[in-house]
Amino acid sequence: MSDRHLPLNQILFGPPGTGKTHATVNAALEILDADYLEAHQDDRAALKLRFDALVERGQVSFVTFHQSFSYEDFVEGLRATSVDGQLQYEVEAGIFKRLCERASLGRAETDDPFDQALKRLQEHAAANDGQLQMQTIWDKPFTAFYSGGETLKVFPQSSQSNVNGYRANLELVRQYYQTGNKGGIYNASYVEGVLLYLQREFGLSPYQAPSADPAEREKFVLIIDEINRGNVSRIFGELISLIEDGKRAEANEALSVILPYSKERFSVPGNVYLIGTMNTADRSLAGLDIALRRRFMFHEMPSRPELLDQVVVEGINIGELLRTLNQRIEVLLDREHCLGHAYFMPLIKEPELARLALIFRNQILPLLQEYFFEDWQRIQWVLNDHRKRAADRFVYQPRHDVHGLFGEAVRLPAHHLPWRLNDEAFERLTAYAGITHGAGIAADQEPVDKAELT
Numbered sequence: 500m501s502d503r504h505l506p507l508n509q510i511l512f513g514p515p516g517t518g519k520t521h522a523t524v525n526a527a528l529e530i531l532d533a534d535y536l537e538a539h540q541d542d543r544a545a546l547k548l549r550f551d552a553l554v555e556r557g558q559v560s561f562v563t564f565h566q567s568f569s570y571e572d573f574v575e576g577l578r579a580t581s582v583d584g585q586l587q588y589e590v591e592a593g594i595f596k597r598l599c600e601r602a603s604l605g606r607a608e609t610d611d612p613f614d615q616a617l618k619r620l621q622e623h624a625a626a627n628d629g630q631l632q633m634q635t636i637w638d639k640p641f642t643a644f645y646s647g648g649e650t651l652k653v654f655p656q657s658s659q660s661n662v663n664g665y666r667a668n669l670e671l672v673r674q675y676y677q678t679g680n681k682g683g684i685y686n687a688s689y690v691e692g693v694l695l696y697l698q699r700e701f702g703l704s705p706y707q708a709p710s711a712d713p714a715e716r717e718k719f720v721l722i723i724d725e726i727n728r729g730n731v732s733r734i735f736g737e738l739i740s741l742i743e744d745g746k747r748a749e750a751n752e753a754l755s756v757i758l759p760y761s762k763e764r765f766s767v768p769g770n771v772y773l774i775g776t777m778n779t780a781d782r783s784l785a786g787l788d789i790a791l792r793r794r795f796m797f798h799e800m801p802s803r804p805e806l807l808d809q810v811v812v813e814g815i816n817i818g819e820l821l822r823t824l825n826q827r828i829e830v831l832l833d834r835e836h837c838l839g840h841a842y843f844m845p846l847i848k849e850p851e852l853a854r855l856a857l858i859f860r861n862q863i864l865p866l867l868q869e870y871f872f873e874d875w876q877r878i879q880w881v882l883n884d885h886r887k888r889a890a891d892r893f894v895y896q897p898r899h900d901v902h903g904l905f906g907e908a909v910r911l912p913a914h915h916l917p918w919r920l921n922d923e924a925f926e927r928l929t930a931y932a933g934i935t936h937g938a939g940i941a942a943d944q945e946p947v948d949k950a951e952l953t
Contacts, residue, residue, distance in 0.1 A: 505530055505772070506796040507744050510726060512777040513800035515866065516839020519776040520724055522800060524550045526774050527559050527720045553720075556607040560598050561722045564729030570736045575760050590761045595738070598721050602768040603748070605709030605716030613676055616703040617669065620696070621645070635692040643667065643693065653689045667693050677706050713749050713769035726775035731791045739790050741767045779835035780870070802837045810843070812850045815931050817843050823935045824863075827881045828870070836870050838863065856925040864893065864920075875918035887933040893924045 511519045511526065524546055528536040531553055539545040553559045562573075570576070571593065578591040592600070601608070608614045624631055624645040631643045631651075641655040644664075653665040667689040674684065676694055681687040697703040709716055732739070737756050740746055746754040748766040755766035775795065802825055808818035825837040842862050846854055864878075871877045875894055879885050884892040896918055924930040 507747070507769070507771070508742055508773045508775075508795045510775040510777050510795045510797050511800050512779055512797055514802055514835060514837045514839050515778055515780050516841040517800045517802055518839065518841050519778070519800050521841070523722045523724075523774050523776060527553070527722065530720055530772050531558055531718055556609050557601060557719075558607050558717060559720045559722065560594055561724065562594050563724040564726050564731075564734065566728065566730070568729045568734055570734055573734045574736065574738060575758055577760060595721060596758075596765070598719055599765070599767055599771055602716070602719040602771045603709065605770070607717055610717070612704045613673055613697075613706075616697040616701040619701045621647075623700070631696070633692045633696045635688045636695060637688075641689065641692065643689075643696075651689075651693060653686070653692075665689055669693070672697075676703075677708075679706075711749070713747075716768075716770045718770045718772060720772045720774060723773065723775040725778060725781075726791075727777045727781055735791075738765075738767065739794065741765075742773065743794050747771075801834075803840045806840050807843055807846070810846050810850055812846060812855050812931075813852055813928050815855070815928065816935075817846055817850075817855075819935055820931065823883075824881060827883075831877055831880065832870060838866065852926070852928060855931065859893070859931075860925050883934045887930070890921075891924055891927055891930040891933045892921055893930060894918050895921050 509526070511522055513519055525536060525540075528546060528550060532549060535549050536546065539549070550559065554561070562568075573593045573595050575590055575592050575596050577588045580587050580589055604611060620631070629644050629646045631645060632640065633643050634640045639655065639657060641653050643651040643653050645651045649669045651667045651669070653667050655665075665686050667686055671684050671690050672693045675681060675687075675690055676697075681691065684690050694703075735742070741754055741756065744750065745752045746767075747769040748755070749769045753766060755764050757763070758765050773795075802821065804818045804822040804825065806818070807821060808816065810817040821838060821840060821843060825834075828837055842858055845858070867878045867881060871881075879892070879894050882893050884894055889895065
């Protein structure tokens with residue numbers, strides 16, 4: 500596949516059920532393994548297998564934004580831990596910061612000598628009840644206990660007075676491994692001892708700095724599902740500027756910031772790609788944070804009824820059915836609330852009335868209720884129920900003795916009266932045929948008695 504510029508930040512947007520999350524697999528592979536995508540573009544199983552392998556390697560991360568998702572989840576925040584019965588707070592990196600740190604190293608975890616040595620240390624500790632025998636560079640022995648996480652508890656054999664021991668942070672071990680500088684490192688002699696253990700016991704090779712050219716480093720992708728459901732300004736914070744192409748770490752106009760919790764200087768590497776998905780039924784592009792709109796490329800994913808034109812359920816053309824429903828929704832609402840083709844894709848393998856009934860009852864009708872805020876008359880218009888015979892209407896109004904209930908002085912519009920679902924209609928082929936053809940029967944505009952539906 501020929502090389503071409505791919506956007507660092509992109510958002511796939513469209514109505515519900517148009518396959519946005521499904522399409523992130525191809526979008527990620529286009530970035531990480533374009534040749535494989537081209538060779539297997541018609542084999543979904545093979546593409547998903549390759550995608551899963553890249554997730555396992557750590558080159559793809561996935562997160563879903565929601566109303567409670569915060570900067571602390573995304574970038575970094577404080578996490579409370581209990582150490583020897585005392586509450587302590589540690590800075591914990593969020594998913595975006597962790598991915599950027601990995602990308603700045605230029606290699607996936609499976610290719611990183613330090614991570615592989617660390618993995619062997621964890622396995623060795625688990626096989627020895629968490630106890631490891633180490634020594635400082637001055638040959639002073641100490642016992643390190645490791646039970647997971649980022650910290651080892653250290654007990655020097657030469658001192659019996661400190662019953663709580665000392666702490667050696669594995670991220671500081673990594674920092675010392677990469678820089679060779681112990682300045683500012685807490686418990687530096689034990690951090691150095693842990694690194695010496697990794698080198699002697701597991702053959703950790705000397706550190707090799709990543710290439711200064713992002714094109715020569717491995718690429719990393721963060722998929723943000725439902726990006727518009729979170730408070731983007733709050734989640735990204737000051738990093739919203741750093742994700743721009745021209746502000747990335749290696750760019751001419753590179754920017755960096757001091758993070759509020761760790762006080763570390765941070766920038767976004769040029770080999771980090773962001774892929775977001777956006778449901779336009781939740782929020783339109785016009786209402787989206789303008790800072791986000793300016794920094795992302797947008798790719799529309801509309802409903803595609805043509806994918807279903809060859810799907811026929813007992814004479815009902817599903818592509819035509821979906822196309823008609825969406826035309827009515829677009830007139831009554833807008834194109835951002837159309838029905839996606841993905842809802843009907845199961846009919847390709849199972850073109851049966853029972854499956855169509857499940858789709859309408861459990862997915863389509865609840866979605867229409869949400870779209871129209873329980874305005875059942877408009878739902879009836881979308882389903883063409885007002886032009887069907889009574890038995891084929893999905894929703895109907897049972898007869899009510901309004902005068903008997905409220906008296907002669909009360910006048911209620913007919914469409915304000917209670918509505919009911921006609922369960923039998925979901926199992927009737929003519930009910931679906933009537934959506935597109937109106938069943939050729941003039942409509943009775945009066946409220947329908949349940950007895951008429953038999």
